[in-house]
Structure formats: C-alpha cells, structure tokens
Amino acid sequence: MSDLKIQENIELKNFCTFAIGGPAKFFTVWKQHDEIVDILKWAKENHEQIFVFGGGSNLLFSDAGFNGLVIRNMTSQIELENRLLKVDSGLSWVRLFNFLKDKDVYGLEAFSGLPGSIGGAAYGNAGCHGTEMKDVLEKVEYVDTDTLEFHELEAKDIGFNYRHSEFKEYPERIITRVWFRLSDNPDDNTGDPHEFAEFRKAKQPQGLTTGSFFKNPEGDYAGRLIESSGMKGRKVGGIQTSDKHANFFLNDGTGTEQDVLELKDTIIQAVKEKEGIELEPEVQIIGSRLN
Template sequence: MNKIIEEYPNLLIKQNEPLSNYTYTKTGGVADFFVMPRTVLEAQAVVTFANEEAIPLTILGNGSNLIVKDGGIRGIVLHLDLLHNIQRQDTHVIAGSGAKLIEVSRFALSESLSGLEFACGIPGSIGGALYMNAGAYGGEISDVLAAATVLTRKGELLHLKRDQLAAKYRHSTISEKDLIVLEAEFELKLTERQPIEAKMAELTEARESKQPLEYPSCGSVFKRPPGHFAGKLIQDSGLQGKQIGGAQVSLKHAGFMVNVGGATATDYLELIEFVKQTVKEKFDVELETEVKIIGEDA
C-alpha cells in the first residue's frame, strides 16, 4: 500500500478495521485495508492500483443489505461513503455513490421533483441501489435512472446511458459486469410538492408500522419467489421468533432477520439456511437470498 499512500497522502486508510462498524446487522470481521476516497480521482487510483498489484478489492456501500462473514475480508475494502454530493440539473438529480437513497429522495422532495417517492424508506446508498436495482412499494431504481458514471475493475471510467443500464428485478448491468458506481443521474418530473410529501409520508408510515426498525437487521433477506411472498411463506412455516445465537426471524415481519443481541454473521447464515430448508420442506419453494453475503468464514 506504500505506493498509493505516497501518491495520495490524504487518502483515508485504516488497517484491520472491524466491518461490524459499517453493516446494519452490526456483524462482520475485519478488513485488511479499509479505504475511504474523498474524490473520484482517489477512487479511480485505488481501483487501478488494486488491479495492477493483483490485490483483492471489495466495494462496500451503506452495508444495509449485506452480511459480512466473521472471518472478514482480505485485501482492500473500498468504502465510497464520502462520495455523497447531491445536486439538481433542471429536472435531473445527480448523486454520488455514497449518498444515502433516503437523502436523495428527500432532496427531490425539496425541489418538488417526483419519481423517487418509493425510495424514501430504503436505507442503502446510491451505489448499492444501482447494483441491485433496489425497489419498494411498486417502484424500482431503473424506473428513473437516466445515466451512471462507473469504474471498471481495471479503473477505466465509463459514462453509461439508460439503454446501457438494462435492469430487472434485483439485478442490473452494474452487478452483471461487476462495475463500481461513482455517480447516478435520475430523471424526475417537476410537480407540486404536496402530493410528493403526502406519498412519502404514507410510505414511511407503512414501513415503520411493518418493519422491525428497532433492531439491527440486513433488510429483506430473500427475493420474492414467483407466485409467492417470502415473508408469508416463512410466517406460514411457523418460523417467526426462530432464533440461532443472537439472530432472530423478526416477530414483526417474517421477511426480516434481526440482531436481538450479540449476533454473529455465522448466526445469520445458519438461520438463513434453516429457514430455506424449512420452507422447501413445507411448501417446495426454493428461497433465494436478496441480501448479499461476502467475506471469509472465521
């Protein structure tokens, strides 16, 4: 790492950093090197360096739909949280990868721009939202995404337009090609502020009443199986309240798993497998994880 430190002396680098500090589950082992670039140039330099030196590189967003295993992550973890600028250009909103999706939806509201109301309760970052084509309450990122600035794993800077960002349910070109999001541009509609505000208030109330926000969690654990709802299958399997270690199937919403105290990533992974196996036995439905699982076993 000496080479990159010499070239970019102000680059924020931490060694053996606990990743439990950056995940919503509050679990996960350490990163060998935890790097937080403040500019696109720094981010590009780190990605290029990692490629040239054959150092494993992992991108970490807001950690909201993520489980990092207890053995942590080798090589470099690139955390883009400091690339968080948000600005307006006409009816477009441009946001950095590290900007919180909730904050971008609130910014759009402040500018009387409609289209991101569905995202007002999604806790992830812009980069993570593009990577998995995040969605809620009938809306998806791909519905309003006009363009994105990304890096390839070699450090090449690309600007992709809407037709190059093909997306489907919880999947996108970004994830398919393993690209690194630096910035996203959303095409919205200028309208009256009041209906935007009313819709966001309605969705916020629905989220707070149904989701277990009082505990650390990784969000919705499973994708929606064709013809079913994962939460309903888990509930009908009698698994609400099922607990392994400190990880529990939420009593409030069966589609969530919460850290009720002292959970490890291993607790989460064992509970996920138990739920998948039980639902398969009872309903012959294969649950597929929506949450991303990375890192090494302890």
C-alpha cells in the same frame, strides 16, 4: 496521487446495519468521485483484492473479515439541472431528500426511508412501494477496475430485473455516478413519503437487520412462506426471524455470520419441504470465500 488514508485491521461490523463482520485487512473511505482511481491504483500496486460498499444495509460480511482492501463509498456530490439529477453513488437517500426538499421536482418519493446509498440501490435494483430503481434511472457511470476507465450505461442496457442488475455479473464495475430524470409535474410523484414512513413503522421491526433477507418468489411473499413453514420467530444463536415481519432477520447483538447462514439454510429447507419453493437470499453474502 491524492492523499489516501488507508487504515489497517478495521472491524467491518461497525459499518453495516447487521453489525456483523470481522476485520478488513485494509480499509479506506472514498470521498471524492475521481479519488477511486487512486484507490484502485493503490490496490493494484499492493496486489490487494477490493470490495466496495455503500450503506452496508444489504450485505452480510464474514466473521473472518476481508483479506484485502474494503472501500466505503461516501462520495456525495449532487447537481440538479433542468430536472436531470446527477448524484455521486455514495450519496445516502437521507441526504438526497434533504437536498430535494425545497425543489419542485417529483419522481423519487417512493425511495424515502430506504437505507443505504444510491449506488447500492442501483446495484440491487432496489424497489419500494411499487417503484424500482429501473423506473427512475436515466443512466449510470461506472469505473472498470481493470482498465481504470469510466463508462456510462443507459438504464435500458443495465439488465435490470427484480432485485437484479448486470453489475452483479460484472464485479469489476464500480458504480460511480447515477442520473435521475425528474418531473416538474406534481402528478408524477411516486407516493406520499409520510404514508411510507407510517407503513415502515407499522410493518417493519426496528433493530440490527438488513431488511428483507430473501427475495419474494414470483407471485408470493417470502415472509408468508416463512410463516406458513413454522419459521417465524425461529432463532439460531443471536439471530432470529422477526415476530413482526418473518422475512427480517434480527441480530440481538451477539449474532455471527455462521448464525445467519445456519438460519438461512434451515429456512430454505423448511420452505422447500412445506411449500416446494426454494427461497433465494436478497442480501449479498460477502462470505469467507473471498478470504
């Protein structure tokens, strides 16, 4: 068994972009691909439930923390061979683009500026500027937390949908690696990263946020619906919908899980009454149900 470092009583608010969340009973950083097996064995031997995350940019931890082992994925190996890019799931987009900057391969440009890890993006089928993970992924490897065995799945077998993958239905599967098939033809690029950076600067607020809180309903935008229901700028405790983009919840630094949940419910109710549409959160609410 590798030299695992398991910490106790670690504040989760320090590991997510919302800066919300109480203490994890146990906490560890997963750094090398195979190390996950030892981490899972430790959890089994100690009868602790687990929770895995990457960049913490699309989740809401509970104020009560997590009564088990929280695993922060910081695996980061990258290999490029014949335009097939193999990356560990904990790799951040920032590091990936840094690696690619002097390589003549194209296809992932749309994701420049996306916070978080590659594994988190695959889990939620993240999408940017018209390109989704399902469009660029070749296959994914996961480890089954029950059997501790590794398996591969082709992109077509992952049940990708708008902000959805089948990994959401199989919590025992942890994404360990991802493969992208890239192109050597510059015409296959998915856009201009500089334009995307300008777009984000112009349209999205800065601060403690998880990005879009709700999914866009088909044919419409959650931000437009929130605004038309009079909820733009609405505040509960330390959490407010942004004046710049109504679908972004901003934490002024004092916000709590309960503030977020109350604002969420108020908005769902208001939009339902005004527009007859029930908004659904995109953000993964980890919640006290696990405690």
